[in-house]
Amino acid sequence: MTEHTWSDLTSAQRDTLVTIARLERDDIPATNQRLTELVDDSRALKDLLGTAITTEQDTYTLTNSGHALLRQHQARLTSILGHPNSDATVAVPFCPQCHAPITLLSPRDNTSVRATPCGCHLEIDTERDPLYETLTDALALAHNRDARTHLRQALQLTIARGEQ
Ligand SMILES: [Zn+2]
Numbered sequence: 001m002t003e004h005t006w007s008d009l010t011s012a013q014r015d016t017l018v019t020i021a022r023l024e025r026d027d028i029p030a031t032n033q034r035l036t037e038l039v040d041d042s043r044a045l046k047d048l049l050g051t052a053i054t055t056e057q058d059t060y061t062l063t064n065s066g067h068a069l070l071r072q073h074q075a076r077l078t079s080i081l082g083h084p085n086s087d088a089t090v091a092v093p094f095c096p097q098c099h100a101p102i103t104l105l106s107p108r109d110n111t112s113v114r115a116t117p118c119g120c121h122l123e124i125d126t127e128r129d130p131l132y133e134t135l136t137d138a139l140a141l142a143h144n145r146d147a148r149t150h151l152r153q154a155l156q157l158t159i160a161r162g163e164q
Pocket residue numbers: 095096097098099100115118119120
């Protein structure tokens with residue numbers, strides 16, 4: 001069983017995830033029969049089972065990684081439809097600990113940063129990731145707003161990569 005990314009998913013798999021999320025929101029059990037009526041693709045269910053979704057007593061629910069897929073997609077859409085170069089809406093990856101979209105990283109010390117808005121403290125393995133140090137140095141030197149935005153995005157990608 002491998003982890004999925006949103007871009008790997010077929011449209012039936014995407015529909016399945018969104019449909020289960022909608023049923024969860026409405027407190028309606030996502031049974032096999034209901035999903036067959038709504039999505040009509042049992043292959044998608046089978047493919048997602050064990051990674052993005054789980055089942056118990058004929059009710060399907062999203063796993064943490066299923067929720068993360070939807071949040072990643074949501075954040076990606078928000079970053080495209082929002083204002084990509086404003087400091088508040090930096091297009092970003094996701095907190096490796098809680099999977100929430102990260103809008104800002106504040107260095108705490110040389111080896112950790114605080115993610116906003118979730119508040120998780122992320123450790124940076126600078127030994128393994130000298131890129132982090134280089135980017136932090138570059139950020140300290142950059143004054144152009146666009147350059148800072150892009151450097152911050154690069155830092156966030158570095159962190160997301162480092163924690164995988
Ligand atoms: Zn977090």
